[in-house]
Amino acid sequence: MYQYDTxxxxxxxxxxxxxxxxxxxxxxxxxxxxxxxxxxxxxxLYQELHSYMMRINIPYxxxxxxxxxxxxxxxxTYDRGYGHFTTRxxxxxxxxxxxxxxxxxxxxxGVEMHAIQSSGNCIRNVTxxxxxxxxxxxxxxxxIWAEIIRQWSTLHPExxxxxxxxxxxVTGSPNDRAAIRVHDIGVALHLNAEGETxxxxxxxxxxxxxxxxxxxxxxxxxxxxxxxxLEAILRVYNQFGRRDNKYKARxxxxxxxxxxxxxxxxxxxxxEQIKDSALLLPEDEVARITSFFAPPQLEKLGPTAPAFDAxxxxxxxxxxxxxxxVVAHKAPGYGIVTISLKAPERAPGDxxxxxxDAIADLADHFSQGEIRVTHEQNLVLPHVKxxxxxxxxxxxxxxxxxxxxxxxxxxxxxxPGLDFCSLASARSIPxxxxxxxQLSDIERLHDIGELRIKISGCVNACGHxxxxxxxxxxxxxxxxxxxxxxxxxDPGTDAAxxxxxxxxxxxxxxxxxxxxxxxxYLAQRSTNAERFIDTYRRxxxxxxKENxxxxx
Amino acid sequence: MPLLRNGHIxxxxxxxVGDDEALPEDAPIIVSLARWRAERGSLxxxxxxxxxxxxxxxxxxxxxxxxxxxxxVAIEFASIADGRGYSTARLLRDRYGYSGExxxxxxxxxxxxxxxxxxxxxxxxxxxxRDAKAWRESVGAINVAYQPxxxxxxxxxxxxxxxxxxxxx
Numbered sequence: 001m002y003q004y005d006t007x008x009x010x011x012x013x014x015x016x017x018x019x020x021x022x023x024x025x026x027x028x029x030x031x032x033x034x035x036x037x038x039x040x041x042x043x044x045l046y047q048e049l050h051s052y053m054m055r056i057n058i059p060y061x062x063x064x065x066x067x068x069x070x071x072x073x074x075x076x077t078y079d080r081g082y083g084h085f086t087t088r089x090x091x092x093x094x095x096x097x098x099x100x101x102x103x104x105x106x107x108x109x110g111v112e113m114h115a116i117q118s119s120g121n122c123i124r125n126v127t128x129x130x131x132x133x134x135x136x137x138x139x140x141x142x143x144i145w146a147e148i149i150r151q152w153s154t155l156h157p158e159x160x161x162x163x164x165x166x167x168x169x170v171t172g173s174p175n176d177r178a179a180i181r182v183h184d185i186g187v188a189l190h191l192n193a194e195g196e197t198x199x200x201x202x203x204x205x206x207x208x209x210x211x212x213x214x215x216x217x218x219x220x221x222x223x224x225x226x227x228x229x230l231e232a233i234l235r236v237y238n239q240f241g242r243r244d245n246k247y248k249a250r251x252x253x254x255x256x257x258x259x260x261x262x263x264x265x266x267x268x269x270x271x272e273q274i275k276d277s278a279l280l281l282p283e284d285e286v287a288r289i290t291s292f293f294a295p296p297q298l299e300k301l302g303p304t305a306p307a308f309d310a311x312x313x314x315x316x317x318x319x320x321x322x323x324x325x326v327v328a329h330k331a332p333g334y335g336i337v338t339i340s341l342k343a344p345e346r347a348p349g350d351x352x353x354x355x356x357d358a359i360a361d362l363a364d365h366f367s368q369g370e371i372r373v374t375h376e377q378n379l380v381l382p383h384v385k386x387x388x389x390x391x392x393x394x395x396x397x398x399x400x401x402x403x404x405x406x407x408x409x410x411x412x413x414x415x416p417g418l419d420f421c422s423l424a425s426a427r428s429i430p431x432x433x434x435x436x437x438q439l440s441d442i443e444r445l446h447d448i449g450e451l452r453i454k455i456s457g458c459v460n461a462c463g464h465x466x467x468x469x470x471x472x473x474x475x476x477x478x479x480x481x482x483x484x485x486x487x488x489x490d491p492g493t494d495a496a497x498x499x500x501x502x503x504x505x506x507x508x509x510x511x512x513x514x515x516x517x518x519x520x521y522l523a524q525r526s527t528n529a530e531r532f533i534d535t536y537r538r539x540x541x542x543x544x545k546e547n548x549x550x551x552x
Numbered sequence: 553m554p555l556l557r558n559g560h561i562x563x564x565x566x567x568x569v570g571d572d573e574a575l576p577e578d579a580p581i582i583v584s585l586a587r588w589r590a591e592r593g594s595l596x597x598x599x600x601x602x603x604x605x606x607x608x609x610x611x612x613x614x615x616x617x618x619x620x621x622x623x624x625v626a627i628e629f630a631s632i633a634d635g636r637g638y639s640t641a642r643l644l645r646d647r648y649g650y651s652g653e654x655x656x657x658x659x660x661x662x663x664x665x666x667x668x669x670x671x672x673x674x675x676x677x678x679x680x681x682r683d684a685k686a687w688r689e690s691v692g693a694i695n696v697a698y699q700p701x702x703x704x705x706x707x708x709x710x711x712x713x714x715x716x717x718x719x720x721x
Contacts, residue, residue: 038633
């Protein structure tokens with residue numbers, strides 16, 4: 001993974017010192033809250049319902065074991081012993097004080113981490129495929145380009161005060177695991193006929209109150225032009241994006257209002273002027289960054305692992321876990337392991353400091369010291385020998401980390417909701433927990449198969465409900481919490497926004513409604529291999545709707 | 553409000569003139585884009601120094617052809633959140649070759665000085681005299697530039713591969 005050189009180190013150290021000065025001036029009253037707000041936001045500090053919350057960047061979801069141990073330390077020392085992994089591959093600490101926030105940033109700088117631009121109306125942490133560098137289906141490691149974007153966007157002086165926040169995602173695989181089409185800019189790596197690396201560029205996707213799927217504005221951009229093209233998009237947006245209404249300020253509204261084609265023309269016109277400027281990526285710099293993402297030194301193994309097969313035959317629980325939580329690695333004899341942070345009764349995405357320490361140790365033992373964060377709010381050990389899986393599974397189980405539900409119905413994505421968030425209209429976590437209880441039977445869960453349930457506590461859609469196969473949106477009506485259900489959303493290659501199925505449900509009826517939708521699916525699926533989303537696409541919403549509201 | 557030029561308190565001989573105000577005798581003036589457009593001919597005929605004040609939504613392109621007439625361009629930041637002026641400044645300097653005074657006016661706090669500086673501003677209407685020291689300290693507080701900008705600082709993409717940098721590693 002990427003390692004800081006003296007320039008990177010200098011920047012985060014200087015930034016940590018600068019923030020300490022700003023925080024002290026705020027504490028002393030030298031800065032008003034209005035003046036301090038944009039500054040603290042540019043360093044990831046939000047004021048929440050009960051406390052300050054600090055969001056720390058995990059660039060493209062890649063962590064070293066040392067970094068994860070530091071996050072455990074922060075959780076233990078400055079928070080209440082846990083952290084929350086987010087849908088943007090970051091981590092949030094919910095119980096931080098203003099006075100201690102500079103100390104946290106200083107600690108993070110020591111392990112090459114920071115919170116620069118993790119909030120505010122600027123370019124946020126760049127995300128990528130959580131399986132990058134390991135996935136059997138990838139063209140090239142997307143993190144090379146995500147790191148290049150991370151550096152370019154960090155403290156970019158022209159784009160620190162955009163109309164609204166700005167999110168960029170990169171995929172290096174034709175199977176999009178980075179949800180690029182629901183980002184402000186999505187970058188999909190391709191090779192052209194000559195075998196050169198380049199990118200399809202999509203713009204104007206997003207969720208929130210006005211969900212939209214991004215439009216392609218360029219089919220193939222040669223890799224060396226990546227930064228000038230991004231700069232052209234951002235410059236057009238910075239000048240012409242709406243600033244009169246924060247709900248219409250995202251780039252998706254600009255693209256929608258002027259049209260994708262005119263927007264693309266404006267970008268191309270700007271790009272023509274700057275494409276051969278100092279933004280042109282030097283080959284030696286691309287080579288330098290690429291070298292950090294060289295494939296790990298893995299043993300040459302055969303594709304089969306008899307010991308692993310034998311264990312699966314004799315231990316059903318292990319077999320269920322391996323089936324759901326392990327996917328193919330590009331190196332034979334290895335697997336990519338998802339560590340579910342969706343154990344029953346836990347808040348989705350939360351991990352305690354002891355769990356983080358344990359995972360860091362397991363990463364050192366089994367996975368080249370590397371950990372990933374997924375946008376489904378799970379963690380990943382990307383390079384595990386199949387023969388080590390049984391031992392790993394046992395160790396994970398000891399820490400309540402072996403829930404066999406990756407990609408299944410109880411692998412629920414959820415925002416923190418009204419329990420923590422000052423923007424929320426309704427609670428999210430208790431709804432996720434109730435659905436988890438309802439679907440606790442592991443055999444049945446596996447029979448249902450892949451089903452993405454996503455819950456947001458308000459229209460800002462941090463829980464990504466628009467792209468859930470089943471999406472659940474909390475709304476407030478006359479002081480009571482209700483939940484609207486959408487069907488058919490998908491964040492991936494066939495990206496789609498879900499459709500509202502009908503009237504909302506009270507909180508205690510949501511789990512029953514989900515159960516009802518699953519029953520319809522099980523009755524209607526053509527084969528056991530047809531996933532929920534496939535059945536929905538084949539038969540449409542009507543059969544689901546009829547059953548769901550039949551008894552109402 | 554003190555004027556800072558390159559981080560030092562400077563004499564401000566310019567007079568900002570409202571759209572309906574009479575022009576002062578013999579002083580360099582700053583007028584709005586609207587007034588410039590309306591009175592361009594007579595303003596130029598007076599052979600005085602002219603500055604123009606752009607609002608956040610006025611784009612660089614709108615004055616690109618008129619730049620030879622201006623010795624000062626003031627760009628207004630209505631609030632700290634309005635970042636359009638950064639793009640305007642970079643375009644004036646980098647694309648249209650403007651080399652006169654580029655002044656940030658409006659809601660300016662010292663924490664945005666580094667961004668202003670990197671985008672080509674050399675003057676600000678500051679809040680108080682202490683801001684002079686703040687400018688000098690803050691523009692260099694983070695001396696690593698990950699990206700090229702208008703201040704011509706070498707970005708890390710280039711700096712890392714200079715022969716000297718390699719020797720220093």
